[in-house]
Amino acid sequence: xxxxxxAEDFDYPVRELKLGKPESQxxxxxxxxxxxxxxxxLDKETGLFQWKVFGEIEYEPEVVKKTLMDxxxxxxxxxxxxxxxxLESNNNLDIIYWDVKYGIPMVSNRDYVYCxxxxxxxxxxxxxxxxxxxxxxxxxxxxLVPPHKNKVRVEGFKQFMVLKKSKNGTKIYMHSIDRPGxxxxxxxxxxxxxxxxxxxxxxxxxACQNCPK
Numbered sequence: 001x002x003x004x005x006x007a008e009d010f011d012y013p014v015r016e017l018k019l020g021k022p023e024s025q026x027x028x029x030x031x032x033x034x035x036x037x038x039x040x041x042l043d044k045e046t047g048l049f050q051w052k053v054f055g056e057i058e059y060e061p062e063v064v065k066k067t068l069m070d071x072x073x074x075x076x077x078x079x080x081x082x083x084x085x086x087l088e089s090n091n092n093l094d095i096i097y098w099d100v101k102y103g104i105p106m107v108s109n110r111d112y113v114y115c116x117x118x119x120x121x122x123x124x125x126x127x128x129x130x131x132x133x134x135x136x137x138x139x140x141x142x143x144l145v146p147p148h149k150n151k152v153r154v155e156g157f158k159q160f161m162v163l164k165k166s167k168n169g170t171k172i173y174m175h176s177i178d179r180p181g182x183x184x185x186x187x188x189x190x191x192x193x194x195x196x197x198x199x200x201x202x203x204x205x206x207a208c209q210n211c212p213k
């Protein structure tokens with residue numbers, strides 16, 4: 001598999017986790033409660049928000065990592081998953097097919113073919129260790145899963161995630177970029193994201209309780 005992520009892709013989310021907020025002041029604080037902060041930035045080109053989440057989960061980083069990355073376990077805890085499967089895997093780089101129930105009545109499922117890579121990154125201090133998980137649309141001339149006529153294939157998806165051990169469990173950072181396509185009004189997409197994004201860490205934390213060892 002070719003290289004899909006740059007050194008900066010791995011570095012910048014670590015910087016922001018350490019900072020505790022976005023580096024750019026263009027991001028506006030949207031939610032600040034229960035030790036979770038959600039920042040939003042409106043992409044004027046698409047009319048869609050991007051989101052950055054800072055929070056903490058009361059489980060060890062390895063448990064959180066497995067909960068997030070175990071494809072078979074995700075089928076059990078993520079109610080929006082219609083189908084998810086590993087297409088290719090090589091060391092720390094995976095290619096995954098993901099069929100998502102979009103959560104809006106009468107709206108077709110969205111499906112993704114995306115690559116995911118994780119890396120353990122050392123910080124400046126000896127005790128600083130970060131687990132960085134990067135995902136984005138798999139861009140290749142090789143069509144691994146043909147588009148389905150009843151689903152909308154998503155392009156332009158990116159997600160940057162960082163985990164770091166803390167006194168209470170794991171500090172977590174997520175930057176999410178999603179362009180679900182189709183003819184859904186951007187206002188409806190933004191409304192759905194506003195409803196779901198702040199609750200995401202709670203869903204992950206609950207899933208960590210029953211994560212298989």
